[in-house]
Amino acid sequence: TVEKIFALVRRIRQKTPVPLVFLTYLNPVFRYGYGAFFARCAETGVDGIIIPDLPFEEQAEARVAASAHGVEVISLVAPTSERRIQRIASSAEGFLYVVSSLGVTGVRSEIKTDLAAIVASARAASKIPVAVGFGINTPEQAAAIARVADGVIVGSAIVRLIEEHGANAGKPVYEYVRRMKAAVKSYEN
Template identity: 45%
Template sequence: MSERLRKAVTKEKLFIPFITAGDPTIEATIELALSLERAGADVIELGIPYSDPLADGPVIQAASKRALTAGMTFAKALEMVSKLRERGLNAPVILFTYANPLLQYGFTQFVNEASAFGVDGILVPDLPFEESEEFGDICAKEDLALISLVAPTSKERVEKIASSAKGFLYCVSSLGVTGTRNELHPDLKQFLQVVKNSASIPCVVGFGVSQADQVEEINRYADGVVVGSAIVKQIGSLTNELSQPESRSAAVAKVEAFVKQLHQPVASR
C-alpha cells in the first residue's frame, strides 16, 4: 500500500467521491478532481469508462458514454493520474475498472504503469474475491491496494472478504447497481456490524449515498462514505459548461460547492 493511502486511511471518517475519467473532457476531469480535494476528499475514486459497466446504474453509464464519445481510453485514464500529480493533487487515487478491459490491457502492464503514474489502488467490481489472489499479489509488489467490495450476502463470505481486505473495505449498501437512493437499506447497520467484527481496516459505505443526512447517518456506524452517482449527476447537468474553457471554472465551482455540502456534517463535528 502506498504511503499516501496508508496516511489517508488513518483519518477518523473518510470521504471518498467518485467521478468518471474524461467526463465530459480530460481537462474538466482534472479540474474536477482538484476541486474534490479542495472540497475535503480524503481519497478520490476515478472510474475508467467502459462500454458494459455491469455494476453501474444509468447515471454513471451515461457518464461513461460521454467520456468514451469524447475519446477517453484505458491508457489515457492512467496518464491522467500523472497529469493530476503534476498539477498538485495529493489525495490517493483509486481506479475503478472492470475485469475485461483489465485483462485486455494486461495485469502486469497495468500495475506497472499505474504505480509509475501515481495510482494508489484499484477496485474491480466484477473480479470475484475467490479469483483475485493472482492480481492482488501483482498489485502488492508495486504497493497498489486491491480494494475489496463486500455485499450483504452470506455471513461466512462477508467475514472471509473482510478479514483479508487491503487499504479500506468498500461495503455495498444494498444489492444492485450504483445510483442515488432516497433511503438507506434498513439492514445496513446490522450488515456493517458483521463486517467490522472481521475487518482490521476502515469500512466505508457506497452505492446509493446521495444526501448530506445519509452521509451523517452512515458515519455514525461506518468509517466513511463513497459518493458517486449524486456527484456524477451534477457533472452531467453541467456538461456544456464543463466542456467549454470559458465557462469551466464556474461549473467546477458549482460541483465543488455541492460536494462540500454533502459531507459538511462530518466537517462540522
C-alpha cells in the same frame, strides 16, 4: 482510453497526495495485462483499485500483480455477503467497500440495509477502515452512514452533476461535495 486515464492520474498526482483509487471493470485490466496495468498504476500514482465484477474468491491473480507494484485491491462486501464478510474483511487491503444496497449503482432515495451490522462484522475481522457507498446522494444519507462507518463513498451523484453542467460543473460539484463533507464531519468523533 486507458492511456488517457493514466495521463490524467499523472497530472492529478502532481497536484495532490490524496490517495487515488480506480473503479473499473475487470476487462480493461485483463486486456492490458495484470503486470503491465499495475506497473502503470505505480508509475502514475494510482494507490488502489476497485473491480466490482471480480469476485473475492477469484482475486488471487490480480492481487499478486497489484501487490508487486504496491497497488491495493479493494474488496467489496454486499448486503448478501453475510457468511463471507469475515473472510473478505480479514484479507482486505486499503479499505473495505460496503455496498449499501442491492441493484445497480445510482442515486437512491432510501437505503434500507442494516449497515451497522455489516460494518460491525467487518470491523470484528479487520482493523482497516470500512467505507459505505452505492446510491448515497444526500447530506442526510451521508450523515447517517458516517455514524456507523469510517467513510462515505459518493459517485453517481457527482457524475450526474457533471453530466448536467458539463464544462461548468466545477462550482456545482464543489458546492455539493462541501455540503456532503459538512454532513459527514458533523458525526465524526
